[in-house]
Amino acid sequence: MFHKVRYMDNNILILSDSLQTSVQDLGRKGYRSFGVPISGTMDKYSAILANKLLNNDEDLPVLEITMTGPKIMFEDHTLFVLTGADLSPELNGKPIQMNHAYSVRTSDVLSFGKMNMGVRAYLGVKGGFLTEKVMGSYSMYDGVTPKSTVKKGDRLRIASYESELEITTSKLKVKPSHFTTKKLEVTKGPEYNRLTKKQRDKLFSMTFKIDPLCNRMGYQMKNKFPPLKNNEIITSITIPGTVQITPSGKLIVMMRDCPTTGGYARILQLTDMAINQLAQKKENDRFKFDLESSFEFLGRLVSRFRD
Amino acid sequence: MNKYKLKYKPLGSIAALVEWPKEIQEPILKNISIFRNKIHADMGEYVLETVPAYNSLTVFFDTSKIKYSGVVADLKEIYATKDQKLLTAYKLWKIPVCYDKKFALDLSEICKAKKISREKFIALHSSGLYDVYFIGFLPGFLYLGGLDEKLHFKRRDKPRREIKRGDVGIAGNQTGVYPRVSPGGWNIIGNSPLSFFDVDKFPPCFAVAGDKVQFVPIGLEEYEKILKQVESGNYVPQSEVYG
Numbered sequence: 001m002f003h004k005v006r007y008m009d010n011n012i013l014i015l016s017d018s019l020q021t022s023v024q025d026l027g028r029k030g031y032r033s034f035g036v037p038i039s040g041t042m043d044k045y046s047a048i049l050a051n052k053l054l055n056n057d058e059d060l061p062v063l064e065i066t067m068t069g070p071k072i073m074f075e076d077h078t079l080f081v082l083t084g085a086d087l088s089p090e091l092n093g094k095p096i097q098m099n100h101a102y103s104v105r106t107s108d109v110l111s112f113g114k115m116n117m118g119v120r121a122y123l124g125v126k127g128g129f130l131t132e133k134v135m136g137s138y139s140m141y142d143g144v145t146p147k148s149t150v151k152k153g154d155r156l157r158i159a160s161y162e163s164e165l166e167i168t169t170s171k172l173k174v175k176p177s178h179f180t181t182k183k184l185e186v187t188k189g190p191e192y193n194r195l196t197k198k199q200r201d202k203l204f205s206m207t208f209k210i211d212p213l214c215n216r217m218g219y220q221m222k223n224k225f226p227p228l229k230n231n232e233i234i235t236s237i238t239i240p241g242t243v244q245i246t247p248s249g250k251l252i253v254m255m256r257d258c259p260t261t262g263g264y265a266r267i268l269q270l271t272d273m274a275i276n277q278l279a280q281k282k283e284n285d286r287f288k289f290d291l292e293s294s295f296e297f298l299g300r301l302v303s304r305f306r307d
Numbered sequence: 308m309n310k311y312k313l314k315y316k317p318l319g320s321i322a323a324l325v326e327w328p329k330e331i332q333e334p335i336l337k338n339i340s341i342f343r344n345k346i347h348a349d350m351g352e353y354v355l356e357t358v359p360a361y362n363s364l365t366v367f368f369d370t371s372k373i374k375y376s377g378v379v380a381d382l383k384e385i386y387a388t389k390d391q392k393l394l395t396a397y398k399l400w401k402i403p404v405c406y407d408k409k410f411a412l413d414l415s416e417i418c419k420a421k422k423i424s425r426e427k428f429i430a431l432h433s434s435g436l437y438d439v440y441f442i443g444f445l446p447g448f449l450y451l452g453g454l455d456e457k458l459h460f461k462r463r464d465k466p467r468r469e470i471k472r473g474d475v476g477i478a479g480n481q482t483g484v485y486p487r488v489s490p491g492g493w494n495i496i497g498n499s500p501l502s503f504f505d506v507d508k509f510p511p512c513f514a515v516a517g518d519k520v521q522f523v524p525i526g527l528e529e530y531e532k533i534l535k536q537v538e539s540g541n542y543v544p545q546s547e548v549y550g
Contacts, residue, residue, distance in 0.1 A: 032358045032367075034504070034512050035442045035486075134506050143446055143487050144506055190316045190324055234329055235443065235450065236360040241319060261360055261443030261450075269319045 010076035028137035042279035046084035050124030060128030061138035069112025085118030127159020241270035410498035447486030447504025466492035
């Protein structure tokens with residue numbers, strides 16, 4: 001019995017510290033009314049891609065690695081893939097490709113180097129990570145899961161893998177625009193109508209620059225935007241992608257770990273793809289907001305023709 | 308139920324934001340709670356979750372089953388019904404709070420500024436019945452309404468880097484309990500030994516929007532006793548049914 005349990009228990013071992021590495025899936029749904037953030041992978045597109053390349057269910061937990069990667073030792077045989085940011089990955093000291101499934105054996109070591117493109121890389125393994133599932137999700141979040149980040153010395157359980165079942169040649173090229181786009185698609189936020197015509201024009205012509213204050217909770221902008229006359233709202237919902245404006249005129253884009261409610265005017269809402277793209281940007285990167293040609297707009301156009 | 312003129316706004320493509328008049332008052336809280344219960348009963352087929360706040364309710368829906376316009380049409384139809392019944396029994400929770408100097412870091416300063424005694428302050432704070440409007444900001448943070456005007460006090464100019472779990476604070480016209488360690492600018496007037504968020508329980512919070520809360524002053528000895536019971540999982544939060 002002991003042998004069987006040991007055999008089932010496959011692991012990876014984290015050999016060094018990194019900036020911010022955590023296990024994430026597609027988020028903790030259904031607990032917002034208890035104040036629990038949705039969390040989940042910052043760049044869902046890349047995380048889902050990792051699972052797809054491994055023929056996993058797309059919601060399986062992956063490891064989100066931010067800017068600097070830890071050294072990781074595979075203690076058991078598995079299949080892995082890296083998607084998202086290119087952090088110059090190496091397997092046993094030899095460079096490897098992004099978006100390409102690799103088979104590894106006991107004691108193989110994955111390491112990272114220079115950040116080439118993007119900010120967040122995703123390590124997917126066959127069958128996913130099997131860390132503690134809390135409230136329906138594996139996503140690490142302080143105060144909900146026992147750990148909020150992955151540190152040196154941590155041993156993470158992964159699904160057991162039977163190599164003979166799997167032959168994969170999955171490889172895929174991701175468009176660089178996912179990482180380099182200078183336009184983030186938005187829709188109007190609940191307080192958009194508080195903006196003057198001048199402010200609206202400025203909102204879509206201004207190039208925004210990302211502040212050092214950018215993390216899983218939110219991205220602040222460096223620019224000073226003309227503050228609203230009536231900025232405060234009675235505390236109400238915020239979701240990932242909500243763009244709030246502070247009394248001093250700073251724009252903050254809420255990200256996956258954002259609080260469930262906030263008290264500032266919500267002027268824009270990023271689409272989910274725009275959140276994924278922003279998640280691959282860092283301090284001093286620039287972009288513009290691009291208002292989605294919404295159905296509402298098309299509807300108005302149609303009714304105008306009818307008149 | 309059809310008591311207020313509501314506004315409906317899309318929140319991205321995944322939710323409908325329903326807004327009540329811009330006020331914090333109990334009749335709006337009640338109206339939101341009734342509407343929320345009705346939505347879960349009648350629209351459960353595609354509603355994923357609903358999130359109440361002071362004067363809003365956000366309805367998240369399954370985008371593979373329905374569009375925003377369809378959700379709003381259904382919401383309007385449900386809101387127009389005459390059903391006034393509260394579907395849930397609400398509770399009054401008795402929250403033990405120790406106002407001892409050991410915890411009440413800012414109580415002396417507030418009492419001095421307001422020229423009232425500690426005893427008077429504690430009597431006022433613990434006699435109020437506070438409405439639970441919603442839970443937000445942090446897991447298990449209750450947004451309470453109904454703080455006596457005599458106790459209103461501005462936020463600290465310099466937020467503290469660390470506020471303890473269970474600390475009871477006052478900020479402007481609000482009072483509340485920090486469910487876990489967090490930075491914060493609220494004035495700290497005491498600490499509650501209770502756990503406001505427990506991942507191992509469902510639901511993880513004992514109180515829900517629509518409930519009421521009353522603070523019960525306790526001494527240091529009682530505090531330690533309850534804390535031990537909470538830590539060993541043997542404490543059941545005290546409550547009575549009301550309404």
